[in-house]
Amino acid sequence: MITLEILCIHFAALTPDDLRRWIAEGYVRPEAAGDELHFREIDVERVRLILELRDELAVNEEALPLVLSLLDQVYALRRKLRRLGAAVDEEG
Amino acid sequence: MADDPYAVLGVPRDATQEAIKAAYRKLARRHHPDLNPGKPDAEARFKAIAAANDLLSDPERRARFDRGEIDAAGQERHPAGGYRHHAEAEQGERYGYRGEGGAGGFDDIFAEIFEARRRAESAPRPGRDEAYRLAVPFLSAVRGTTETLTLPDGRVLSVKIPPGIESGQVLRLRGQGGPGRNGGPPGDALIEIAVADHPIYRRDGRDLRMELPVTLKEAVLGGPLVVPTPFGPVRANLPRHSDTGRQIRLRGKGVAAHGDGAAGDLFLTLRVVVGEPDAALEAFLRDWVPEHPVDPRAGLEEASR
Numbered sequence: 001m002i003t004l005e006i007l008c009i010h011f012a013a014l015t016p017d018d019l020r021r022w023i024a025e026g027y028v029r030p031e032a033a034g035d036e037l038h039f040r041e042i043d044v045e046r047v048r049l050i051l052e053l054r055d056e057l058a059v060n061e062e063a064l065p066l067v068l069s070l071l072d073q074v075y076a077l078r079r080k081l082r083r084l085g086a087a088v089d090e091e092g
Numbered sequence: 093m094a095d096d097p098y099a100v101l102g103v104p105r106d107a108t109q110e111a112i113k114a115a116y117r118k119l120a121r122r123h124h125p126d127l128n129p130g131k132p133d134a135e136a137r138f139k140a141i142a143a144a145n146d147l148l149s150d151p152e153r154r155a156r157f158d159r160g161e162i163d164a165a166g167q168e169r170h171p172a173g174g175y176r177h178h179a180e181a182e183q184g185e186r187y188g189y190r191g192e193g194g195a196g197g198f199d200d201i202f203a204e205i206f207e208a209r210r211r212a213e214s215a216p217r218p219g220r221d222e223a224y225r226l227a228v229p230f231l232s233a234v235r236g237t238t239e240t241l242t243l244p245d246g247r248v249l250s251v252k253i254p255p256g257i258e259s260g261q262v263l264r265l266r267g268q269g270g271p272g273r274n275g276g277p278p279g280d281a282l283i284e285i286a287v288a289d290h291p292i293y294r295r296d297g298r299d300l301r302m303e304l305p306v307t308l309k310e311a312v313l314g315g316p317l318v319v320p321t322p323f324g325p326v327r328a329n330l331p332r333h334s335d336t337g338r339q340i341r342l343r344g345k346g347v348a349a350h351g352d353g354a355a356g357d358l359f360l361t362l363r364v365v366v367g368e369p370d371a372a373l374e375a376f377l378r379d380w381v382p383e384h385p386v387d388p389r390a391g392l393e394e395a396s397r
Contacts, residue, residue, distance in 0.1 A: 029186055029187065040183070040186075042175070042178035042179070042184065042187075043186075045174040045178055046175055046178075048170075048174060048175065049126050049174075049175040052124065052126075053124075056116075056117070056120055057117060057120050057121045057124065058117050059121075068187075071126070071127065071179075075176070075179040075180060075184050075188070076184075078129055078130075078180055079180065079181075079182070079184055079185070082180070084205065087206075
């Protein structure tokens with residue numbers, strides 16, 4: 001299981017404060033198990049993406065929710081399209 | 093050997109570190125694979141941009157590259173674009189929107205699409221128009237008639253042919269095409285007409301033309317003769333002193349009257365036929381001195397020039 005501590009070790013640029021703030025804002029949504037937070041692979045990759053957006057693409061923290069919201073909508077639509085494609089294939 | 097990192101970032105070899113950073117950010121924002129899930133080539137593109145930046149953003153490595161000590165292939169870095177593979181799959185719903193719907197349940201977009209399809213399928217739909225060809229004998233097209241057309245499905249249609257119909261015209265038989273669905277009306281049968289040629293008659297609009305052979309005696313002396321027409325034989329009187337090329341009009345013996353169209357005429361063009369050798373005729377012609385000698389070829393030579 002990947003915990004908050006392990007994740008912060010994994011990413012040198014990540015501080016626990018950053019991550020806790022992102023979780024509080026809902027940018028990252030790990031599973032709560034008792035006192036611990038469990039990060040799945042998708043959460044790890046999302047943290048990596050947020051770090052890349054912040055550190056390499058110079059997307060500041062204020063613009064971050066906007067970028068993430070648009071991305072989430074794009075991926076939601078793509079998942080819908082994928083399911084639609086599968087449903088059409090079944091019908092045909 | 094990787095591409096020249098300066099070319100990848102689009103900066104000159106003497107670019108400042110700031111210029112390199114700015115160029116990298118501009119390209120990275122455009123090509124980051126997680127921001128471009130619909131572009132499969134974004135991943136390779138971004139990888140080249142990131143590798144170029146890794147090399148040039150480190151002044152020490154950049155200097156070694158400039159001196160030729162290392163080549164452009166930097167060390168592998170973690171490839172970007174890992175997020176989208178998760179986000180595109182079902183587990184991506186963790187960061188999805190409320191009401192997006194689960195794997196089995198159809199949400200609003202699905203519901204709309206399938207409902208629209210159901211409605212379209214159950215709505216009354218008219219049948220398709222079917223196209224056929226029908227060959228019509230020449231005289232049938234002149235007189236008007238009713239032809240029968242046997243369809244591929246065995247049905248036999250009765251097709252009313254109006255007098256004067258011409259090749260290429262299309263008759264529409266309402267309701268004789270493909271069957272309608274869900275109570276929709278059937279389509280129409282579209283029948284393209286092909287009128288056959290005739291060995292004697294030729295159509296000229298609503299008139300007919302034919303060549304009428306006559307004997308020498310008939311041409312000179314005139315007299316009654318019987319002419320075949322599309323409406324049966326007709327007695328006609330040939331005037332005396334007729335000649336090859338003369339036209340005789342038989343009124344109303346062309347295309348039959350139909351609606352507002354009056355009946356056409358039949359034009360006969362005479363052709364004198366001398367016929368088999370005849371001793372008496374030869375003897376007569378040998379002694380014959382024409383009353384008005386003419387040269388039928390006069391002026392022909394002049395005109396031929």
